[in-house]
Amino acid sequence: MNGLELPTPFHGDSHFGAVAIGLAQAVALTSSSRIRSGAQALLPILQSTSLERVAVSAAWNEQKCEFSPVGSMQSKLVGFCMPGLEPSPAICVTATDQDEQDEREKKLNSAGEGKIELPLPRNAELNYPMNGRGLLRCLPVRDPIEAFHHLWEAQTRSLARCL
Amino acid sequence: VRALSGNLTAFLNVALFLLSASKAAWLFIGLATLGAWWFLSDYYFALWPWWMDRFAFIACSFAIFFAVTEAVLWIGIRRPARRCAPDFDSLGGSNRELKLTPVNWCATLDVIACQGGRLWAAYWHWYCARIKHLGFDHEPICANRLRTSWWFHPSAIPQWMTLGCLPAFWALLLLAPLHTNVMEHIADIAGPKPQEIFNVLCLTELQDGAATESRGDIHLRAVSEPLTREGSSSVYARTDKCVRVPFGDFVVSSTRFPRVYRSLVVSCGQGCGLDSRDTDHAKKTMEMPVIPGQDLSFMWIQTTSDPLKMTIALARQDGSTLYKAAIEP
Numbered sequence: 001m002n003g004l005e006l007p008t009p010f011h012g013d014s015h016f017g018a019v020a021i022g023l024a025q026a027v028a029l030t031s032s033s034r035i036r037s038g039a040q041a042l043l044p045i046l047q048s049t050s051l052e053r054v055a056v057s058a059a060w061n062e063q064k065c066e067f068s069p070v071g072s073m074q075s076k077l078v079g080f081c082m083p084g085l086e087p088s089p090a091i092c093v094t095a096t097d098q099d100e101q102d103e104r105e106k107k108l109n110s111a112g113e114g115k116i117e118l119p120l121p122r123n124a125e126l127n128y129p130m131n132g133r134g135l136l137r138c139l140p141v142r143d144p145i146e147a148f149h150h151l152w153e154a155q156t157r158s159l160a161r162c163l
Numbered sequence: 164v165r166a167l168s169g170n171l172t173a174f175l176n177v178a179l180f181l182l183s184a185s186k187a188a189w190l191f192i193g194l195a196t197l198g199a200w201w202f203l204s205d206y207y208f209a210l211w212p213w214w215m216d217r218f219a220f221i222a223c224s225f226a227i228f229f230a231v232t233e234a235v236l237w238i239g240i241r242r243p244a245r246r247c248a249p250d251f252d253s254l255g256g257s258n259r260e261l262k263l264t265p266v267n268w269c270a271t272l273d274v275i276a277c278q279g280g281r282l283w284a285a286y287w288h289w290y291c292a293r294i295k296h297l298g299f300d301h302e303p304i305c306a307n308r309l310r311t312s313w314w315f316h317p318s319a320i321p322q323w324m325t326l327g328c329l330p331a332f333w334a335l336l337l338l339a340p341l342h343t344n345v346m347e348h349i350a351d352i353a354g355p356k357p358q359e360i361f362n363v364l365c366l367t368e369l370q371d372g373a374a375t376e377s378r379g380d381i382h383l384r385a386v387s388e389p390l391t392r393e394g395s396s397s398v399y400a401r402t403d404k405c406v407r408v409p410f411g412d413f414v415v416s417s418t419r420f421p422r423v424y425r426s427l428v429v430s431c432g433q434g435c436g437l438d439s440r441d442t443d444h445a446k447k448t449m450e451m452p453v454i455p456g457q458d459l460s461f462m463w464i465q466t467t468s469d470p471l472k473m474t475i476a477l478a479r480q481d482g483s484t485l486y487k488a489a490i491e492p
Contacts, residue, residue: 044266044271047267048263048267049253053254090254153249155249155254155261156278157247157278158248159254159258159261159271160275161241161258162307163275163290163306
């Protein structure tokens with residue numbers, strides 16, 4: 001990170017999910033012929049899903065081979081929804097057990113251990129209030145492919161209204 | 164303007180889908196058009212202006228077509244689309260700006276097709292087929308241009324031609340029966356009753372002592388008297404008061420002739436005139452269209468003391484006589 005100082009919440013493995021999802025789409029768009037035949041069925045999903053307004057905050061669990069939760073979610077969500085950042089995210093992809101991590105952080109914080117930030121209050125549908133921009137919905141998924149499936153299904157459903 | 168053009172393009176797409184891919188829609192619209200034509204086109208004799216007689220069924224058919232298309236658009240397409248809306252919008256409201264290649268649009272439309280009933284699926288599969296015809300090497304298409312992207316492609320010609328079938332059907336119904344015997348045959352099958360004149364009424368005014376109406380110093384009394392006939396013969400004669408006056412109206416009652424052309428041809432002998440009470444302006448023959456279900460009246464005047472020697476005939480459009488009656492032959 002010579003010469004470039006990233007905000008603290010962006011250090012660590014939280015970028016894994018974003019890189020994995022972005023890379024999957026980049027490969028699908030630029031080198032579709034190199035994708036093995038078994039995964040060709042995924043091509044339309046990988047190519048069509050719009051990631052322009054999707055935020056991702058998920059690490060990787062090597063033992064389980066799936067996304068793992070990240071710490072300091074509050075700072076990350078605040079970062080995603082900084083005023084002036086356009087386009088603002090419409091959804092944030094997280095690991096499936098991100099809410100457990102948030103609960104752990106909450107308990108640790110109440111016990112006064114460490115300097116862990118208090119997770120944001122969250123409603124039952126995994127919506128986080130963000131910087132006066134309404135609610136940011138979180139999409140808990142196990143891996144990038146599941147994320148693409150969920151995002152594509154939502155995208156096709158919303159497209160049905162305008163086609 | 165944007166919302167209006169959006170609704171218009173969606174309407175046209177649904178209309179093209181219905182006419183090119185739905186036999187049920189064609190059957191319904193076709194039968195409704197035939198029904199409207201049958202009941203609204205009396206072929207010249209309705210009480211409304213001539214253009215209503217010709218074009219009322221077209222307006223009715225178009226209204227039905229419009230209503231069916233709107234119903235399919237709003238009930239069959241837009242309502243399910245609202246129902247299947249996701250609980251989160253990953254596009255953040257920028258759906259219309261999304262650009263995809265035709266192959267990816269086809270995959271998207273196929274997935275959309277799986278999320279509703281039969282009509283919904285049929286529409287989206289048809290839509291997908293239209294996009295597929297653009298070819299997979301086509302440049303990416305923006306969502307807000309997808310509806311119209313295939314309209315001007317050669318593959319769209321059959322779809323537009325099906326839209327032209329409806330006006331062609333109207334033209335066929337409008338023109339064909341006027342100059343053929345089709346309507347005569349249909350009318351014969353629909354109404355096998357004999358077509359005839361069954362009553363002639365004499366309406367006149369008689370100078371009489373007991374006045375019911377005053378016109379200066381002349382007292383007149385209205386007379387309404389049926390002409391007599393022997394049995395079911397076609398010879399009618401004036402009797403009683405009607406014989407005593409030299410002018411009046413004859414009211415002819417005949418069988419109803421819906422949807423076919425019938426006219427009443429009246430001709431007069433030496434001693435009478437038609438259409439006027441003035442002997443100078445009276446005619447010897449006249450032809451009037453028969454309005455179905457309505458009696459027809461015409462004026463007559465007796466110019467000499469001879470019998471009227473009048474004939475009244477029901478005629479077809481080609482001039483052939485269906486039924487002929489005589490008044491004081």
